[in-house]
Amino acid sequence: MGDKVRESILNRVKEAKYFALILDCTPDLSRKEQLSVIFRYVHEKSDKTVEICESFVDFVEITDTTGKGLSETVFKALENYGLDIQNCRGQGYDNGANMKGKHSGLQKRIIEQNKRAFFVPCGCHSLNLVVSDAAKSSVPTVTLFGTIQRLYTLFSSSTKRWSLFLESLSRSEESCTGIPLTLKELCITRWEARIDSLKAVRYQIVEVRQALWDLYDDPSFEDDVRSEANSLATMLEDYGFLISLITWYDVLFQINLASKMLQSKVINFPQVVDALKSISDFLVDFRENGFVSSLVKAKELAEELKVEVKFKAPRLRRRKKHFDYEVERRDENEPLTDPQEKFKVEFFLPLVDTAYSAVEERFEQLNAKTSKFEFLFNLDKLPDRQILLIKCQQLEELMSDGADQSDIRGAELCDELVSIQKLLPKEG
Template sequence: MSVIIRIVRMDDDEAPEIKEHFLGFLVASQTTGLGLSSLILNRLEELNIPFDDCRGQSYDNGANMKGKNKGVQARLLEKNPRALFVPCGAHTLNLVVADAAKGSTDAVIYFGNIQKLYNLFSVAPQRWAILKDHVTLTLKSWSETRWESRINSIEAVRYQAPNIREALLEVRDKATDALTKVEAQALAEEVGSYRFHICTVVWYDILHQVNHISKLLQSATMQLDVAVDLLMKAKTSLTRYRDTGFSAAQASAKDISDEMNVEAVLKEKRLRGTRKHFAYEAPDEPIRDAMKRLEIAFFNVVVDTTFESLKERFESLGEMRSRFGVLLNFKELDGEALSNQCDELCSTLSTEDEKDIDEKELALEISNLPSLPSSDMTTLQLLSYIHKKQLKELYPSLWIALRIACTLTVASAERSFSKLKLIKTYLRSSMGQNRLSGLAIISINHEIGKQLSYDDVINDFAIKKARRQKF
């Protein structure tokens, strides 16, 4: 398990800055909500970090993490009701794409063919050399867990389909094994088919947009309000793509087919091939047109499932943004609405004994804010503006609320596991847990690591390892 804390660093001379600090990898011997929550609390206690100061928690979408009754977030909320749970945006977006792919049998078959392409060439150096002779961008294996990263495996097919088909035909001609000849021939026919081109264009368009948003959500400086705005734009873009995407994909697929110079073959086999792979029969009104079947059974299913999953999975993220919405939309509120939203925010950040901010003071501070340089500032920009103008003493409640809002989003846990793959290789298979976690901390927090004195570290190491005792 990767543990990361997220703070807003405050320096008198510099602007407020969102910082994330990696605390190490922990061995999770028990994956229950009780076991994982105890592991987190023990780690914070070891580092003398009081959990009562926590105002947010973010995890992936496992039931043991986000469970409402016995999950980690529920158990930690019992200890600190102000540790608000915000689901991991990057991981949630990854599950959105996974839902879309699993919703259509045709999509599952398509990704299976993509993997078969990679396996055919990568299994032997001679075949890989043939592929590299024909393409500039090589094939890549898609990830089983990071769905949006599958754009890397589709990109080569999207822009080099004719070259890949020629490489497959060369493998077929040079292969001595009958099974290899059959597999290469079958994949060459598949890559040259019109339906395959349509699926490639559709998936590339969807994954290209999702991958861009996913990278932004994994940014260490990402804020809750910005994340929600990005997801709203993604929903709007999907709505537009639903109306014009399939016709545009057909046009792009036709260009690819024309490049392969197989128009005659497509005219003869297009409907037969499409019926074979994308058969769809409505119970009341059978659809006879092959392209219409492809649009209904593949395109509509993938886009609609993506849209609905995006809407459902990010509902809690939008709800959390609405609680802190008064920090962004206060210019649009009248006196009563401003007071009500300040009350809601203050109750969110309060317990029976303590509260972070006072609702009346917050409403008064917001109503007395000076003219801002922009009408659509983010929470971090507004915080930086107050710091720059040296107004934090005049707006203490707003100052605290903005700092809390800046920490309520996903941490960089997704990136820490990418670093783990680079450190824990087959050459270091016998590495112990303490050394692994220590190297990861140094590598991820490299900015702090550069400030360490090598001489002090060497001296401490020498003293601990010295065998000769001084009397």
């Protein structure tokens, strides 16, 4: 049955002629690396309407995960499917070095065979990597996520402890929806989903701390469990932890909004770029005003917890001077003594700057593609004919095989776009 389904899908792809490849590698339960193969193509239905389809066709075992090994596997698979790599017009996968590498990655090796197989990185995976990079930017960030995971592990490892936790939440005023928020395990692969893990602590930190105290005060629990509860309760009362919690929740909230947009079935290039620009603009503004905002919100949490609004005194470290001229640079020679400024420099700025640079880097290729195709995504607002003709001719050159063959004729495409614009239904 599987062979028949695969044969049917491949026949559709061959009828469409042009296709895009969507690939991903993942280990199965037996620890064997497998490549999932998905084709994206246009299918004409019996009623003459068309639809864009994405169809899974195979798992292919991988023994060599380098760019060279992956490319050999992909070319062999296409040969087995009876498909010509020259008809490939797109390739999309994650931003791993073996996949996206500019010199020896899979996308580069496919483009060497067919320059019209344009590579577009997976938007959501790119966003994941942005957050993943930022999550390694400082010790307070690592401590924050480690503490959130410790909280989940402590309560979820025992039904008795979980019941105690739920009982503590039931005594609270509950969330704005009337339903208490429970702790969530940190997701290893979907970083933007960690907002769910932070949300329960962000909005119910008083109740979570009370659950830890109840656990600590109950002599029926093991000593190591009670000790862990006491350690975590102390951590929740730390002012630096509260700022980290607030800051990361605000950042992940914004990224999660964009991530949901990127998962839409109908989103196009310009909309993706707009979503990414919203993140970039947010980070720029957040760098200027976010720390002060986080301080205000953290102070409110501290007042709810009835704990002191105060940073831990920083440990002073003087960097050894190797050269006489180094004394002239006070910023490198003198340690920061203001705890608030030190926390901003060591936690807040690395987080925001790392995320911003990662956004710019991860979506560089996507922005380059968008500039070539974006005029096709809004036929209601085509540029004037002269500019449109230039864009169509540039697209003709882009869709050329490097010789005399091109998928389109720029002048004809220009005429067709102008004509079809009059036939399109008006919105609203």
